[in-house]
Amino acid sequence: ETGVTQTPRHLVMGMTNKKSLKCEQHLGHNAMYWYKQGAKKPLELMFVYNFKEQTENNSVPSRFSPECPNSSHLFLHLHTLQPEDSALYLCASSQDPGGPSYEQYFGPGTRLTVT
């Protein structure tokens, strides 16, 4: 148990569907992250939230829409995705995004397949 949970673990969706990924952290951390992990590719940072406020948005297409209602919950809303968006989506949290020594704790990820 890493203290960060993600649902669903697997998701198959068509290009016209709308779905949401959910992340919850039970560690009392202040920062939460969404990453995309493609096959044999580096982790790509998508969004960063610090104290519920979005601080980073690394040129992510608008078909991905994050939501952070409080410091423990993070959502990623998906709509009109493309097949190339198929990947593992990882959520992470850390005590403080500005502190280099604060390691990130990851959830198990959602394996997304877009058909």
Place this chain on the structure above:
Amino acid sequence: GQNIDQPTEMTATEGAIVQINCTYQTSGFNGLFWYQQHAGEAPTFLSYNVLDGLEEKGRFSSFLSRSKGYSYLLLKELQMKDSASYLCAAVDSNYQLIWGAGTKLIIKP
């Protein structure tokens, strides 16, 4: 640009020692992380280095040379459960993690 290089795949024998190298080029540098990721699971923290030198933690050690932009993860007394991907990530001047693609380590009996 910012870049992390590490080998794609390595193979080693149970009980042996293996060294996984990582070179980095970042705008500024605020330390380097190593994470372990078993297939289908979340990455988990192994080590963090910000000063030059070797840090030992049980069977795993991590080394950093800031002047060379180089780090390695050393795994001793390899066990089958060490089969996993090992991710190197450097912290840049904005405290963002720049990730490598990971090294898949295969342990053979």
